[in-house]
Amino acid sequence: MSIFTPTNQIRLTNVAVVRMKRAGKRFEIACYKNKVVGWRSGVEKDLDEVLQTHSVFVNVSKGQVAKKEDLISAFGTDDQTEICKQILTKGEVQVSDKERHTQLEQMFRDIATIVADKCVNPETKRPYTVILIERAMKDIHYSVKTNKSTKQQALEVIKQLKEKMKIERAHMRLRFILPVNEGKKLKEKLKPLIKVIESEDYGQQLEIVCLIDPGCFREIDELIKKETKGKGSLEALNLKDVEEGDEKFE
């Protein structure tokens, strides 16, 4: 018979609860805040830095410890530490403030890096820096969605940024080689998709070097394939048309 007296009562503060349902029962463990994600990613290796106590609970806030029989029936063992590890890796986590914050910040940076990587200033054909993009993203009040991939979000950001500043996807340089007889017809169809035609060469075959928006690549690819029935070909000369090298003002 245990008596609840202040001396044998351990109060836990700053608890982050990790829950798991197993064999129809709910098990909980008490962890420190901001640590569970670190454990899962392998950065934190010391279990004592993660767990507040090694005991497995049914309800942490009420302080109800799980019964031994339940543990054995659910986990097949009564080793509390082992069970804690299992719950830690597989249970539902309550993401803490700092963890969420770093995650959002990381994604934000990642998006900005992707945008900076894909885009150029159309006037100078030079990329914008990541810091500038980050600032622009803050200006348009872009909020990161954790459930979408950063790449998807980056494309969205580009669309939104276009309204605010001079930014464009870096063009892709392509070369088409088309049979002459179909070439002319096809060229008309391709025209709306092409940004700039750099050179045209009518020889035995029609050869066009042009710049396109990378988003249109697939359409162009399909169009050529369909129209020429496999006789035309296209080749990417340059994935990103960007000024290279440093420029010095003189």
Add this chain to the structure above:
Amino acid sequence: MVLNSLDKMIHLQKNTANIRNICVLAHVDHGKTTLTDCLISSNGIISSRLAGKLRYMDSREDEQIRGITMKSSAISLHYATGNEEYLINLIDSPGHVDFSSEVSTAVRICDGCIIVVDAVEGVCPQTQAVLRQAWLENIRPVLVINKIDRLIVELKFTPQEAYSHLKNILEQINALTGTLFTSKVLEERAERETESQVNPHSEQGEQVYDWSTGLEDTDDSQLYFSPEQGNVVFTSAIDGWGFGIEHFARIYSQKIGIKKEVLMKTLWGDYCINMKAKKIMKGDQAKGKKPLFVQLILENIWSLYDAVLKKDKDKIDKIVTSLGLKIGAREARHSDPKVQINAICSQWLPISHAVLAMVCQKLPSPLDITAERVERLMCTGSQTFDSLPPETQALKAAFMKCGSEETAPVIIFVSKMFAVDAKALPQNKPRPLTQEEIAQRHERARQRHAEKLAAAQGQAPLEPTQDGSALETCPKGEEPRGDEQQVESMTSKPVLQEEDNQESFIAFARVFSGVARRGKKIFVLGPKYSPLEFLRRVPLGFSAPPDGLPPVPHMAYCALENLYLLMGRELEYLEEVPPGNVLGIGGLQDFVLKSATLCSLPSCPPFIPLNFEATPIVRVAVEPKHPSEMPQLVKGMKLLNQADPCVQILIQETGEHVLVTAGEVHLQRCLDDLKERFAKIHISVSEPIIPFRETITKPPKVDMVNEEIGKQQKVAVIHQMKEDQNKIPEGIQVDSVGLITITTPNKLATLSVRAMPLPEEVTQILEENSDLIRSMEQLTSSLNEGENTQVIHQKIQEKIWEFKGKLEQHLTGRRWRNIVDQIWSFGPRKCGPNILVNKSEDFQNSIWTGPAAKASKEASRYRDLGNSIVSGFQLATLSGPMCEEPLMGVCFILEKWDLSKFEEQGASDLAKEGQEENETCSGGNESQELQDGCSEAFEKRTSHKGESPLTDCYGPISGQLIATMKEACRYALQVKPQRLMAAMYTCEIMATSDVLGRVYAVLSKREGRVLQEEMKEGTDMFIIKAVLPVAESFGFADEIRKRTSGLASPQLVFSHWEIIPSDPFWVPTTEEEYLHFGEKADSENQARKYMNAVRKRKGLYVEEKIVEHAEKQRTLSKNK
């Protein structure tokens, strides 16, 4: 306000013999600007009461606030002595190290300089620097020892002490001059020796025995500063007095009756006077006799200060009457002793007289320009004067003559461009007030007055020049003038508003020969112009109108639009400027960037570039606060680049706009200028992005505590070892030598890839030949297309073989056998310092073979799939696994590629699908790229390709190959010991021997490594060569200057990439390491620090704990 009217100035400008172009040079805070103030006040431009407080030449707001000069600016002064009238073009220069470029611009257009030294502080680092600059430009210096009053008031020296202190300072300076002189003589001698080695017949006998340094033969007595030669003046600019010993020699020769010449020789030095005998004797300090200087000069001044400070009214009156001075009642009654001293001394020993008299006597006029200096100016780099074309050599005479005849060629040197608010220009002054100008009304009121004078001068001759040649010069000057007539008219306002925002550039220049006239057409020769080039392009004796000349690089032809007399912050209109004068030229901003030579003859060589003591080293990246303001920023930076002689501006490949300045103060000024004048936008400043490279090394033989690894067993750090294994996901086999075998998601193709570090030399060769590799790439790609239009150039072909030979030479040994022949591609971007090697048996498509081997169908099919593999390699090399930076010096070896399953499956459809497949592959590169970028298109692709047997749910085979190859390369890297490579600067530091230790301390703190240290011959300067990671270079220049009190100044140049030896993923594993570093090894790991910084910046996952100690988090109470 201006007592000496413009008329007088113009008149004086014509008398070349009486012009002195001088500049004031000194260490920061030694009183250049105060001295200049005193000299200006002698001309009545500012009140003598304000002299020293106003700092008239510091016209910028930040100059006044910070109390330091930041730019050199000129003013023309008039000085009359006896019946000679002189025009002195005085240039005030900044003393701060960061602005030593401004000093260079000033020194170039002067003939002499005043070196100011603080009597208390003595010789300081910048004093050395400016002396050196003056020396290099071959201009003659005179010395002003300033702030003598501090010796009396602050240090409370006795006259005797002060004398020995002054003597010390003089000795220091002369020692400096001496070292400059000896180093020059030694240099000349070294030159002579090399020459004599070339033609050994000349003076052979003499050379053999000549072990002396040649110092003895060269006369150096003229060089040194000494009061008896009259090139030293003692002053106190703040109290407005100064004297040379000549002044006292004159007084005492009357009083005592000793000849002035004798006194001149003996007033300074170890002489004493026997008053009774009226004889001057060689003094002996030991006898306790006072030297003449103390007895006759210093004691008088001391007693005056004493009297005034003690407020001894009677004594003051006595002194004043004995000196025959009149002191105004107001000054006499003034309670502040400073005011009294100022009033008495400035009458007794007027500073302007002492200094200007010395300037006029001791410094050369433009006519006295030495042949040596002319030759130096005209010979760029290693050229000698004799090698110049004869037309050019002929110009030397014009230089020497400095003639003002019509026939004399006009030669003008522009040493810098400075920006002036368009409204400060004389022609724009009277205009309706705009809102922001109201604050400046006070200043403008004064300018108005000047304008009236200028208009009276400028208006009349303006009209006749309008016809003919000067036609295009006028509209700009005319328009605002029109407004003057209809001052308040509303219609003209928008036009003016526009002009308001414009910065007008004025060239800071000097006429070396001929007369500069408004509207005169002249050649503008850039620093890189070569007269030889011109003479080659243009037939001799051309007579065609100069406009019709063929274009010559770095040369332009334009008219002198506006000429100005520079009067500090004001400008006065001039019609013409005779030779030997300093002037401002407007309207050159489109032709001159920073400096240029203007000449009426194209055969003139450009003057040698200004030699800057400080090269720009402080780098920052600048960005607009609002991204949409980018164009303004770029425009502003272009203007800044023109306005500042020492700033560098780069746009980097990353899109950063980098501003490189000489120091922190200079940086601050540049930023202020950008914000307020040139760009007029908010900007933010950050450290520029530091590039890194990733590479791999051979596995180490010793651990971190230098114990051999093989001998000791690993301590069981089980989970850490596991961790390493976990990096490689399942489905990939790794063997013991790091061979990665990986299969595409559709299980049809298998690749085996291994990564090996390239020897350092090979990486270097690849770096050097990137252009060649690129052209090779272009060649093969055009040949692949089947166009044989481009015939391989013989030279290129030779170069390629040479390149191949070099590679073979360095890639020797068992492991590298035949590898050069199997090189498939370089990367990233097909020309980088990484190699892809194909070791499979049927490989025949190496970069060396060119188009020959691609005839068979088999080969072409391989080529198409091969393209995907090469693209995979390119992607892998573009961003490495550590922090997505490009790779460097890595060789990927494709040991096997098994496409058998794929071929089996494809064989049946091959015949009809051959063409199609072809396409898929060539397009595949990008489709994969796009999948990486945007998953949106993925499904589309597969659905449309659904009918093709070659594709399945994993997308086209080519795309899969790219991804697989990329993965394979990454894993192959990860199983090897990875290292970061840091960009390194070579750093050259000049330092005196006493600060050497501190230089080393700063270097080692910043992970620098000293390569070499040697003493400069003839001086006590050491030259230290070191390398320093770019990442550590921010604030380096500033720190080293601070730690060495400015005695060492570094110069940084990018040199190479270097592997950082520490392993970014290192954790202690062996027992020894455990003992040494502990379990966590929290001692800082340089490579990891860099890697994590980059990863954080890019938003990549960083292996860092969000919270280090769980228990130490803030405990939140229940109700917060």
